[in-house]
Amino acid sequence: MSRVGKNPITIPGGVQVSVNGREVTVKGPKGSLNQNVADGIDVHVDGNQLTLTRATEQKRHRAMHGLYRALINNMVVGVSTGYKVEQELVGVGYRATNQGNTLDMVLGYSHHVVFELPAEIKVATRQDKGQNPIITLESHDKQLLGQVAAKIRSLRKPEPYKGKGIKFVNEVLRRKAGKSASKK
Secondary structure (H helix, E strand, C coil): CCCCCCCCEECCCCCEEEEECCEEEEEECCEEEEEECCCCEEEEEECCEEEEEECCCCHHHHHHHHHHHHHHHHHHHHHHCCEEEEEEEECCCCEEEEECCEEEEECCCCCCEEEECCCCCEEEEECCCCCCCEEEEEECCHHHHHHHHHHHHHCCCCCCCCCCEEEECCCCCCCCCCCCCCCC
């Protein structure tokens, strides 16, 4: 049995889960999400417990069992409590501001970088005196949030010598030693 797949998912109050054929729909206070489940994986809702079972012990079914359990659990957590990602802009003159769902960043290029965010993601920026600017992204969809955060980070990845760039808060970067002058 899959260690992840066999664990039941507890459905918190205020969250509704409905199964319609191969589609699982999760609705909660933060929003609504849908996920299509592969053939060979069955979803059962019993009261406030959701369980997944697989049809056979084929390698493909064993792999999909844990995957879909994790995806549905992420949906349940997302619509009930939501997800949050914080990114930090490290570098002299790096700034970030937002106007609604439009993120405007100064990242050391000759121009401003304007990034339009999907409607499902809420963005907030803050700049404390003497601190690096922080971009906070919040959403109920974990997959979309991670994809957008990775796209923002790719606009200026942290470089290994000084650490300048966009990094996740509490991310540990591998630093390299710079040139060392030879002594004779």
